Amino acid sequence: MSWALLAIGVVLLLFGAYASWTAGRLDRLHHRVELARASLDTELARRSALVGELGGSGMLDPASSLLLLDAAHRARTASPEEREQRESALTRAIHATGTDVEPWTAELNLAMRRVQLARRFHNDIVVSTRELRRRRLVSWFRLAGHAPMPATIELEDGR
Numbered sequence: 001m002s003w004a005l006l007a008i009g010v011v012l013l014l015f016g017a018y019a020s021w022t023a024g025r026l027d028r029l030h031h032r033v034e035l036a037r038a039s040l041d042t043e044l045a046r047r048s049a050l051v052g053e054l055g056g057s058g059m060l061d062p063a064s065s066l067l068l069l070d071a072a073h074r075a076r077t078a079s080p081e082e083r084e085q086r087e088s089a090l091t092r093a094i095h096a097t098g099t100d101v102e103p104w105t106a107e108l109n110l111a112m113r114r115v116q117l118a119r120r121f122h123n124d125i126v127v128s129t130r131e132l133r134r135r136r137l138v139s140w141f142r143l144a145g146h147a148p149m150p151a152t153i154e155l156e157d158g159r
Contacts, residue, residue, distance in 0.1 A: 022135075032129075033150045045076070047111040048090065051090065052069060052072040059103075070093075071089055091157055094112070115155075
């Protein structure tokens with residue numbers, strides 16, 4: 001009888017250790033999602049500021065400048081619900097205006113690439129977090145706590 005109790009105790013201990021490790025991993029993933037989102041927001045703000053500078057530089061025709069300035073302003077002032085749409089509209093405006101102005105081309109291309117990478121990194125972490133949260137152990141024992149399910153960011157980012 002004591003061997004059976006010892007075996008049950010060992011199994012419960014191993015299960016508890018695994019559950020604790022999984023909860024810690026999930027917490028770290030949620031933290032990484034927040035950091036990746038902050039990084040993406042920073043890159044989007046940089047791109048918007050750069051496009052605003054380009055639109056106000058006087059190097060483009062007035063219609064292109066107005067289109068870029070309006071799209072950049074709308075992207076910066078968008079509410080969280082409409083952020084993805086406004087950032088996608090900014091990407092379309094950048095491509096529509098043909099912003100191949102010599103001093104700005106390299107910097108704008110770099111800003112666009114950084115947005116792509118930040119979004120891809122964020123979405124990869126979100127997918128990993130969601131996969132872990134879908135496991136039975138996590139859902140049955142509520143190892144995610146009260147953290148909201150993270151969502152991917154779907155932008156038209158010029159890829």
